[in-house]
Amino acid sequence: MNERTQALLTELRQGRQTAWRNPRWLPFALVRGLCDLVVSEEDIAQAEARLRRFAPFLCRAFPETRATGGLIESPLAAIPAMQQALARESGGRIPGRLFLKKDSHLAIAGSVKARGGIYEVLQHAEELALAGGKITPEESYEKFDTPEMRAFLGQYTVQVGSTGNLGLSIGIMSAALGFRVVVHMSADAKQWKKDLLRSKGVQVIEYAQDYSKAVEEGRRQSDADPTSYFVDDEKSVPLFLGYAVAAGRLAGQLAEQGVTVDAAHPLLVYIPAGVGGAPGGVSYGLKRLYGDHVHCFFAEPVQCPSVLLGIATQKFEKANVRDYGLTGKTEADGLACASPSSFVTRIMTNLLSGAFTVRDSKLYDYLRLLYRTEGEQIEPSSCAAFQGPAALWQREETRNYCLEHGLTEEVMEQATHIVWATGGSLVPEEIRAAYLNTFLPEDV
Numbered sequence: 001m002n003e004r005t006q007a008l009l010t011e012l013r014q015g016r017q018t019a020w021r022n023p024r025w026l027p028f029a030l031v032r033g034l035c036d037l038v039v040s041e042e043d044i045a046q047a048e049a050r051l052r053r054f055a056p057f058l059c060r061a062f063p064e065t066r067a068t069g070g071l072i073e074s075p076l077a078a079i080p081a082m083q084q085a086l087a088r089e090s091g092g093r094i095p096g097r098l099f100l101k102k103d104s105h106l107a108i109a110g111s112v113k114a115r116g117g118i119y120e121v122l123q124h125a126e127e128l129a130l131a132g133g134k135i136t137p138e139e140s141y142e143k144f145d146t147p148e149m150r151a152f153l154g155q156y157t158v159q160v161g162s163t164g165n166l167g168l169s170i171g172i173m174s175a176a177l178g179f180r181v182v183v184h185m186s187a188d189a190k191q192w193k194k195d196l197l198r199s200k201g202v203q204v205i206e207y208a209q210d211y212s213k214a215v216e217e218g219r220r221q222s223d224a225d226p227t228s229y230f231v232d233d234e235k236s237v238p239l240f241l242g243y244a245v246a247a248g249r250l251a252g253q254l255a256e257q258g259v260t261v262d263a264a265h266p267l268l269v270y271i272p273a274g275v276g277g278a279p280g281g282v283s284y285g286l287k288r289l290y291g292d293h294v295h296c297f298f299a300e301p302v303q304c305p306s307v308l309l310g311i312a313t314q315k316f317e318k319a320n321v322r323d324y325g326l327t328g329k330t331e332a333d334g335l336a337c338a339s340p341s342s343f344v345t346r347i348m349t350n351l352l353s354g355a356f357t358v359r360d361s362k363l364y365d366y367l368r369l370l371y372r373t374e375g376e377q378i379e380p381s382s383c384a385a386f387q388g389p390a391a392l393w394q395r396e397e398t399r400n401y402c403l404e405h406g407l408t409e410e411v412m413e414q415a416t417h418i419v420w421a422t423g424g425s426l427v428p429e430e431i432r433a434a435y436l437n438t439f440l441p442e443d444v
């Protein structure tokens with residue numbers, strides 16, 4: 001292990017807020033060919049087409065998707081007041097313009113999981129219905145919203161292990177399609193997420209252990225049942241595809257808002273990472289569209305930087321935060337994954353620009369700051385991403401990344417920063433109020 005990785009590990013072990021530049025980053029032209037073998041343009045196009053086929057069903061079953069024609073998509077909003085406050089608070093500057101991608105407000109599941117999780121359930125339902133002769137690709141998929149189809153899919157089970165939000169997205173969509181659903185929830189999962197799922201008729205099994213255990217047990221129980229399908233967050237390609245579709249949609253929104261992305265107008269994206277699937281899929285999609293003009297950074301809690309460890313040590317899914325003296329415990333339930341995805345840590349090895357770690361106390365500070373400046377409230381896990389723009393230009397590591405990639409101060413003035421808000425709209429009112437009043441000691 002080289003000196004820089006040693007220094008990183010020392011910093012991580014101490015639970016300090018890290019700004020890391022990925023030494024394995026490569027120009028996209030050099031890795032595109034290899035990437036294509038794993039997830040191709042055609043795969044992403046097919047995922048987009050599948051979501052379009054299901055749009056008529058979603059319009060019927062989830063009327064809140066009618067406004068977007070049955071597509072589950074979130075707004076992109078400039079947040080200038082937050083940008084100013086964040087710069088002031090972090091004691092520096094954030095050159096360029098800051099936007100919020102509000103997946104916190106995605107229909108149906110209120111989190112980024114409404115992309116990957118729902119996509120994988122729809123794909124599974126389609127495969128079963130096609131194989132069972134219940135639908136043809138030419139028919140309107142409104143047919144999925146019928147008692148006959150629900151009775152057919154009711155012969156099958158969908159299972160998933162989750163810290164909360166993935167369970168919500170899989171649970172809500174599977175239940176709407178008629179599947180039996182079992183969600184294996186880790187100890188980190190918030191009570192309200194379990195309550196909400198149970199209210200939809202979803203079977204929730206609770207574990208006193210962490211996320212890896214919930215996934216392992218869910219996978220085991222599902223594998224023992226030939227009618228059961230397991231959504232495997234630790235290595236799922238369909239989940240990844242559902243997330244990757246976000247890129248093309250974002251490109252449309254950027255164009256609509258007159259935002260250019262090229263060498264003189266870089267795009268910097270900051271996304272919170274749990275197991276890595278959501279940030280990986282979104283980033284991968286963006287790299288395919290914008291190549292070296294987009295710079296993707298992940299954000300993780302100081303006690304649970306599993307994706308960063310998996311990539312930096314090249315131990316991939318074998319990396320576990322506990323092997324580095326960390327607890328894996330965090331208020332950011334959506335990010336509480338002690339080991340990362342095997343597939344995502346590999347595919348992102350040469351694509352990721354860098355990563356940030358953030359203390360739990362800061363999550364609430366950012367949550368309050370966003371609320372005060374923009375009147376928006378998102379969940380604590382989501383707030384991890386604000387550490388990106390706050391630290392990028394202040395910390396030597398990431399500032400050097402910028403300078404090495406031609407992102408001089410002058411170019412950065414033309415930059416677009418996107419903080420990916422990954423969840424929040426389903427948080428119950430009394431818990432929102434409690435979040436605004438949560439103050440943790442500064443060193444937590």
Ligand SMILES: *Cc1c(COP(=O)(O)O)cnc(C)c1O
Pocket residue numbers: 111112113165166272273274275276277278279334335337379381382422423424
């Ligand atoms: C799941 C989740 C993430 C991260 O997604 P992974 O695929 O686990 O990396 C980030 N934020 C929130 C709110 C989430 O629910």
